[in-house]
Amino acid sequence: MPHRAMFLRFCMLFMFAVVVALPARALEILRVLTWPGYADSDLVKAFEKQYGVRVDVSFVSSDDALRQKINAGQGAGFDVFAANTAEMQYYIENKLIVPLRLSNIPNTAHQLARFRDVYGIPGITQLGQVYAVPYTYSEMGLIYDRQQFQQPPSSLSELWNPKYQGRVLMFDASSHNFSIASLALDGKPFQIDEKRFKTVVNHLIALRRNVLTFYTLPEESVELFRTHSVALMFANYGTQQLKLLRDAGADVGYVIPREGALAWLDCWAITRGAKNKTLAENWINYMLEHKVSTELTRRQGLSNTIQAGGNARETDKIIWLAPVEDDKRRAALWARIISGAVPERF
Numbered sequence: 001m002p003h004r005a006m007f008l009r010f011c012m013l014f015m016f017a018v019v020v021a022l023p024a025r026a027l028e029i030l031r032v033l034t035w036p037g038y039a040d041s042d043l044v045k046a047f048e049k050q051y052g053v054r055v056d057v058s059f060v061s062s063d064d065a066l067r068q069k070i071n072a073g074q075g076a077g078f079d080v081f082a083a084n085t086a087e088m089q090y091y092i093e094n095k096l097i098v099p100l101r102l103s104n105i106p107n108t109a110h111q112l113a114r115f116r117d118v119y120g121i122p123g124i125t126q127l128g129q130v131y132a133v134p135y136t137y138s139e140m141g142l143i144y145d146r147q148q149f150q151q152p153p154s155s156l157s158e159l160w161n162p163k164y165q166g167r168v169l170m171f172d173a174s175s176h177n178f179s180i181a182s183l184a185l186d187g188k189p190f191q192i193d194e195k196r197f198k199t200v201v202n203h204l205i206a207l208r209r210n211v212l213t214f215y216t217l218p219e220e221s222v223e224l225f226r227t228h229s230v231a232l233m234f235a236n237y238g239t240q241q242l243k244l245l246r247d248a249g250a251d252v253g254y255v256i257p258r259e260g261a262l263a264w265l266d267c268w269a270i271t272r273g274a275k276n277k278t279l280a281e282n283w284i285n286y287m288l289e290h291k292v293s294t295e296l297t298r299r300q301g302l303s304n305t306i307q308a309g310g311n312a313r314e315t316d317k318i319i320w321l322a323p324v325e326d327d328k329r330r331a332a333l334w335a336r337i338i339s340g341a342v343p344e345r346f
Helices: 002-021 041-051 063-072 085-093 106-110 156-160 174-184 194-210 218-227 239-247 277-287 290-300 327-339
Strands: 029-034 054-059 080-084 133-139 142-145 168-171 213-215 232-234 252-255 261-270 318-320
Touching: 029 063, 029 277, 041 054, 041 277, 063 080, 063 085, 080 085, 080 277, 085 261, 133 290, 133 318, 142 156, 142 239, 156 174, 156 194, 156 232, 168 174, 168 218, 174 194, 174 261, 174 327, 194 327, 213 218, 218 239, 239 252, 261 277, 277 290
Parallel strands: 029 054, 029 080, 168 213, 168 232, 261 318
Antiparallel strands: 080 261, 133 261, 142 232, 142 252
């Protein structure tokens, strides 16, 4: 009997060891590629718990880095990612993303009207199919010093107003500044006609002569605004700059000019190589839940697509960024303009 007891004990220990050694059922993995602030760890964990999966999040800091990562696996290295509308057409044309089944993303029904009108948003549809869902955006309005304006500025033309010479701030960006100058001349922002190009260049030279300087970072713009009694600023960072200025005690207002405001719009898309498209659609739907979208606004200061408010009204003209006619040409000309070249040399 003692031997039998020992044998049974050995068998039990052996079976226990085998069970312990067996690997747990591997959780399905959703691979997400996005921007800092779009997928905070606590929100990711809530999604993992809800769907019984694991989410691997990778972050990028530039459009170029995003393209490189998606191209590296021909769309197979990630399942779902976020990119702006100006970039999305590239992914569609290169067949790196797939059409979405909006019926599997029911929270799109709760988005604001301008975001439900997917066919009115350049870059996210093709041949009647929808390839991306809007998530967050920032428009580039005008910030003005209330003490220097009896009435809020209503037009981009105020940036050229000699009354404010030396008290205007602009963002140092070739593409945006060409678009703004073209808009101010009642032209198209992204596809400037060759016959109008020299006129736009001359208008930018006039702008250069009217501004105090060209900033690059939002913190830099706040310091310049406060120390140089700036009257008006093109707000490339939109409401982020407005908040920074108000937090610093500046008495400023914010408007969308009548010509409209350039704006970037980041959207979620699913790669051609997604392993589980339904799970990827669940992720997009989750990102559009009220709690998740409003947390994005509260934590990052970015506008979401389901909640009205902020500084841009539904009736304001928002112009989503799109590819331009020749970005290299714009960059080369802008370098000459900002260096001080006179019109006769163009």
